[in-house]
Amino acid sequence: MTDISLEKEQKIADELERTFPNLTARVRRARRVMASLEKELIPSVLVHAKDNLGFHHLSHMSVVDWIEDEHFEMVYTLWNHEKRVQLTIKTMISRDNATMANIDTIWRQANTYQREMREMFGIEFPGFVGEKDFLLEDWDEMPPMRRDFDTMEYANKTYFSRPGREDAQDVRDTISKRNGEEVPDFAKKYSREK
Amino acid sequence: MPNDKNSQKIVDMITGFARSNSLFMLAYGTGCGDIEIPPAMTSRYDWERFGYRKMATPRQADVLLISGYLATKTLKRVIRSYEQMQEPKYVIGFGSCTINGGMYWDSYNTINMLDHYIPVDVYINGCMPRPEAVMSGLFELQEMIKRGDANGAQKYRENLEWYRANQKKIIKNWKMPDYNW
Numbered sequence: 001m002t003d004i005s006l007e008k009e010q011k012i013a014d015e016l017e018r019t020f021p022n023l024t025a026r027v028r029r030a031r032r033v034m035a036s037l038e039k040e041l042i043p044s045v046l047v048h049a050k051d052n053l054g055f056h057h058l059s060h061m062s063v064v065d066w067i068e069d070e071h072f073e074m075v076y077t078l079w080n081h082e083k084r085v086q087l088t089i090k091t092m093i094s095r096d097n098a099t100m101a102n103i104d105t106i107w108r109q110a111n112t113y114q115r116e117m118r119e120m121f122g123i124e125f126p127g128f129v130g131e132k133d134f135l136l137e138d139w140d141e142m143p144p145m146r147r148d149f150d151t152m153e154y155a156n157k158t159y160f161s162r163p164g165r166e167d168a169q170d171v172r173d174t175i176s177k178r179n180g181e182e183v184p185d186f187a188k189k190y191s192r193e194k
Numbered sequence: 195m196p197n198d199k200n201s202q203k204i205v206d207m208i209t210g211f212a213r214s215n216s217l218f219m220l221a222y223g224t225g226c227g228d229i230e231i232p233p234a235m236t237s238r239y240d241w242e243r244f245g246y247r248k249m250a251t252p253r254q255a256d257v258l259l260i261s262g263y264l265a266t267k268t269l270k271r272v273i274r275s276y277e278q279m280q281e282p283k284y285v286i287g288f289g290s291c292t293i294n295g296g297m298y299w300d301s302y303n304t305i306n307m308l309d310h311y312i313p314v315d316v317y318i319n320g321c322m323p324r325p326e327a328v329m330s331g332l333f334e335l336q337e338m339i340k341r342g343d344a345n346g347a348q349k350y351r352e353n354l355e356w357y358r359a360n361q362k363k364i365i366k367n368w369k370m371p372d373y374n375w
Contacts, residue, residue, distance in 0.1 A: 137266065137365075140366070149302075151302050154302050155300045155306070158363070160307045161307070
């Protein structure tokens with residue numbers, strides 16, 4: 001734990017760069033290695049990391065929506081139990097017609113993550129078998145976690161809203177005036193009547 | 195018995211008294227508000243003193259306590275539970291989420307106003323309501339039953355089309371069984 005030489009991390013990064021020429025790997029800090037590459041190579045890198053480098057555990061898998069740059073970023077987080085190193089693998093995929101290789105044959109738990117990504121971001125995984133509905137039921141709009149989905153507009157359109165909360169006023173002053181009470185000291189800094 | 199007004203009044207008084215003092219509550223924790231129920235239920239506040247009990251199935255329950263926010267998926271289950279309950283039945287809306295959406299007012303998957311989907315007899319506001327507030331809401335319901343004001347089930351039966359239209363707006367793929375008691 002007190003080893004700060006970054007030797008084992010550098011070894012993993014070098015090994016990855018040597019095996020895959022298009023891959024860029026860097027050591028972020030102790031026990032953290034990050035690698036990025038194009039999306040076609042992802043399954044082979046994952047298999048290589050799992051079988052040859054000892055990253056047996058898929059800790060997490062997620063997607064980031066970079067709407068300004070018009071792409072999604074897929075993030076795979078692996079963990080090596082023997083060396084105690086975390087490897088983060090990133091790749092960019094295009095935002096329209098987003099497809100990604102199915103990896104639930106490598107790790108079974110990826111199935112759940114991929115179902116969630118398909119539902120929340122609309123990313124398709126060719127050849128992937130999984131129940132269509134995951135958290136939402138009967139959803140026929142744009143996938144809701146995409147950043148161009150307007151949540152407020154959808155909520156206003158779909159649900160009823162009770163009148164009286166449009167102005168978002170602090171009602172403490174009104175209540176204290178009505179009851180003839182003093183606003184307590186701790187609440188004065190929130191008051192709108194300075 | 196002759197069907198005159200005074201004898202009916204006495205019967206109503208007795209049934210109101212009996213109903214208000216033995217209320218079985220459906221133990222269905224829908225949102226985060228359910229964490230306030232154990233203190234209200236157990237020895238610290240102990241609502242069983244006043245005739246409330248938790249009941250496991252909707253068909254045996256009198257009171258449906260909606261504790262907190264309702265996702266659209268949960269709303270479907272709540273409607274089914276409510277329709278399975280036998281009369282007399284009452285609904286308590288618990289927490290600000292059931293009143294106006296609370297902190298989830300602009301969420302894509304939670305409803306904002308519960309009384310547009312099922313009739314609510316008593317609202318308890320707060321986020322979260324303390325167990326004292328829960329108890330006061332329960333007393334309010336008992337008083338309403340004694341007065342004969344807690345007639346949400348009747349309201350639901352009379353305005354069924356309006357409630358159904360609102361429910362179907364949320365639940366697009368309507369495959370619910372028909373419970374006609």
